[in-house]
Amino acid sequence: MRLRDLWAETWEALDANRGRSLLTVLGIVIGISAVIAMTALIGGVRQGLMGELGLDRARVITMGVYNGSQVRTEDIAKIEEGLPEYEYITGSSYGGGKVASDAKSVDGQVLGIAPHYFDVTGQKLVEGRTFTSGENDSASTVAILDKTSAHNLFGDEDALGQKVRIKGIEYRVVGLLENSQQTDPKGVTAYVPLKACVQRVTGYDNVDMLSGMAREGEDIDSLVTKTKDFLATYYHLSDEDVENGLYVSSMKSMIDSFNSVMFTFQLLMTSVASISLVVGGIGIMNMMLTNVTERIREIGLRKALGARRSDITRQFLLESVCLTLAGGAIGIVLGYLGAFALGGVATGLLASGDSGMSLTVTPVIEPMAVLGATGICVLIGVVFGYYPARRAAKLDPVESLHYQ
Amino acid sequence: MLPVIDVRDVHRIYDSGGVPTHALRGVSLTVRKGEFLCIMGPSGSGKSTLMNILGCLDTPTSGSYLLEGVDVAKLGDDELAQVRATRIGFVFQSFNLLPRSTVIRNVMLPLLYTDVAPRDRERRACEALASVGLPAEYFDHRSNELSGGQMQRVAIARALVNDPALVLADEPTGNLDSATSEVVLNTFVRMRDAGKTVVLITHDPEVATWADRCVHIRDGRLLTDEQERAHVMRSESRGRGST
Numbered sequence: 001m002r003l004r005d006l007w008a009e010t011w012e013a014l015d016a017n018r019g020r021s022l023l024t025v026l027g028i029v030i031g032i033s034a035v036i037a038m039t040a041l042i043g044g045v046r047q048g049l050m051g052e053l054g055l056d057r058a059r060v061i062t063m064g065v066y067n068g069s070q071v072r073t074e075d076i077a078k079i080e081e082g083l084p085e086y087e088y089i090t091g092s093s094y095g096g097g098k099v100a101s102d103a104k105s106v107d108g109q110v111l112g113i114a115p116h117y118f119d120v121t122g123q124k125l126v127e128g129r130t131f132t133s134g135e136n137d138s139a140s141t142v143a144i145l146d147k148t149s150a151h152n153l154f155g156d157e158d159a160l161g162q163k164v165r166i167k168g169i170e171y172r173v174v175g176l177l178e179n180s181q182q183t184d185p186k187g188v189t190a191y192v193p194l195k196a197c198v199q200r201v202t203g204y205d206n207v208d209m210l211s212g213m214a215r216e217g218e219d220i221d222s223l224v225t226k227t228k229d230f231l232a233t234y235y236h237l238s239d240e241d242v243e244n245g246l247y248v249s250s251m252k253s254m255i256d257s258f259n260s261v262m263f264t265f266q267l268l269m270t271s272v273a274s275i276s277l278v279v280g281g282i283g284i285m286n287m288m289l290t291n292v293t294e295r296i297r298e299i300g301l302r303k304a305l306g307a308r309r310s311d312i313t314r315q316f317l318l319e320s321v322c323l324t325l326a327g328g329a330i331g332i333v334l335g336y337l338g339a340f341a342l343g344g345v346a347t348g349l350l351a352s353g354d355s356g357m358s359l360t361v362t363p364v365i366e367p368m369a370v371l372g373a374t375g376i377c378v379l380i381g382v383v384f385g386y387y388p389a390r391r392a393a394k395l396d397p398v399e400s401l402h403y404q
Numbered sequence: 405m406l407p408v409i410d411v412r413d414v415h416r417i418y419d420s421g422g423v424p425t426h427a428l429r430g431v432s433l434t435v436r437k438g439e440f441l442c443i444m445g446p447s448g449s450g451k452s453t454l455m456n457i458l459g460c461l462d463t464p465t466s467g468s469y470l471l472e473g474v475d476v477a478k479l480g481d482d483e484l485a486q487v488r489a490t491r492i493g494f495v496f497q498s499f500n501l502l503p504r505s506t507v508i509r510n511v512m513l514p515l516l517y518t519d520v521a522p523r524d525r526e527r528r529a530c531e532a533l534a535s536v537g538l539p540a541e542y543f544d545h546r547s548n549e550l551s552g553g554q555m556q557r558v559a560i561a562r563a564l565v566n567d568p569a570l571v572l573a574d575e576p577t578g579n580l581d582s583a584t585s586e587v588v589l590n591t592f593v594r595m596r597d598a599g600k601t602v603v604l605i606t607h608d609p610e611v612a613t614w615a616d617r618c619v620h621i622r623d624g625r626l627l628t629d630e631q632e633r634a635h636v637m638r639s640e641s642r643g644r645g646s647t
Binding site: 301 | 486489
């Protein structure tokens with residue numbers, strides 16, 4: 001039997017039972033759309049986070065000493081020296097207060113930053129420049145703003161080259177940043193050289209947060225441990241302080257824990273989807289068995305007219321595979337529609353919530369997911385269609401011709 | 405010339421639930437090409453079994469069956485299917501058309517299982533339908549929209565479409581009234597005239613008169629001509645006795 005004929009016969013048979021066929025594949029539709037929606041959403045969340053974090057971010061280790069020890073700006077270089085596994089170590093110091101332009105004064109925060117700070121946070125400069133090493137060393141009065149802050153201070157005017165006043169001292173704006181998680185939609189975030197911040201804004205030489213970029217190929221987990229030991233020794237921390245006041249953590253562990261959460265979620269969804277697919281498969285088998293019984297005379301006739309067992313097997317197998325594939329196709333479309341709807345809702349919720357997180361969840365259409373779903377459908381069609389098809393093929397032509 | 409059917413000492417024993425049923429007990433039969441043969445017998449006589457074996461739907465327990473010189477008694481499932489697809493045309497009492505399909509698709513159905521190229525199928529189906537005298541306007545009708553006589557002619561066209569060596573008809577007029585029966589039987593006569601070999605199975609003596617030759621089967625055995633005459637006389641005397 002030619003493939004084209006097989007298709008024609010299959011189409012005719014399925015077309016005759018359109019309503020029943022549609023109902024039968026519902027299980028497959030649900031299962032496949034769940035798998036597709038889940039894959040697309042997880043892919044979207046991951047991509048959103050990674051995009052936010054940047055590729056190098058897996059090598060970043062963040063440290064904080066919170067037992068009251070003073071972390072001086074000069075310590076940064078000393079830690080860098082003591083831990084050559086890092087390409088560089090940077091840090092930031094936080095100061096609150098008002099930031100003012102000639103026109104207005106806005107509540108905000110001032111961040112004193114050491115060199116490489118933006119490399120670690122992944123923030124991107126869109127205009128102007130970062131601080132020069134001279135400006136860093138001499139605690140120059142220069143500042144960098146993000147776009148929202150610039151807008152809040154200067155409106156539509158170009159902020160570059162303008163002056164902002166912090167604690168009565170004027171700073172010249174030399175760079176503009178893209179908005180990021182640090183962006184305060186109503187306030188101002190101004191970045192100044194670390195030394196300028198501790199000398200002129202906070203008045204106290206303390207670095208609130210340290211971040212290091214591990215050299216490529218370093219084992220992050222062991223470097224975290226090593227960094228902890230080094231800092232404990234460096235700041236003479238007691239065991240209790242190490243327990244409560246020392247924070248050393250890597251993006252990798254964050255990414256890992258995100259992945260493990262996602263994995264759990266994936267496992268859960270996959271098992272739900274599997275159940276749905278198995279139930280759907282059993283539905284298909286049930287329908288195909290009914291089909292065989294209803295068409296016993298037709299099968300007998302086909303055999304009498306010269307159909308071999310394999311012709312009959314193939315015809316019924318193709319019918320069940322077509323059913324599951326149709327279900328799969330509907331499921332893929334519904335799955336992606338659902339994913340985009342949910343992605344929009346999630347993005348909206350994250351933006352409006354108090355979490356301050358802004359994450360755009362754009363579902364990812366992966367060819368592998370579509371291919372995989374199609375493969376699963378074919379598999380279900382074959383597995384659950386095989387028994388009915390074999391049953392049809394084994395029918396005795398004489399008996400089935402006279403079946404009432 | 406080689407006979408189309410050459411059956412020699414065929415036995416068929418069914419094993420139904422441990423009890424062997426001896427359906428055919430040494431049947432021998434020869435049918436020439438172009439012959440219109442009728443096999444008559446009451447139900448349970450073994451005529452259906454014989455028909456199934458002649459149609460390669462079943463194989464004999466012992467004995468030989470040469471179909472156009474090929475011994476089909478020992479063929480496997482797929483080979484028998486191949487023989488049915490290319491050498492045998494079936495006509496059934498209940499037509500057995502696919503009700504949702506069109507007439508032309510029904511007639512083309514056997515060709516799906518042969519090597520006939522798709523472009524030739526429709527032409528052959530039309531030729532077969534023309535030879536049974538079905539008007540072309542019915543070709544695209546669904547088969548369940550036809551009358552009984554038309555359906556049976558479509559079924560005969562289906563039996564002819566693969567140009568078989570042998571057309572087997574099992575009670576082809578059993579579901580038809582006498583006027584329609586005549587049309588159908590005429591179709592068989594025309595097929596015979598066109599050189600086809602036709603074997604028709606019936607229990608109706610009226611139908612049997614259309615055939616060139618008639619054999620009777622009783623209890624799994626074909627009656628000889630002498631037994632046949634004796635049997636006819638016995639039944640005639642019984643007939644007289646009862647009136």
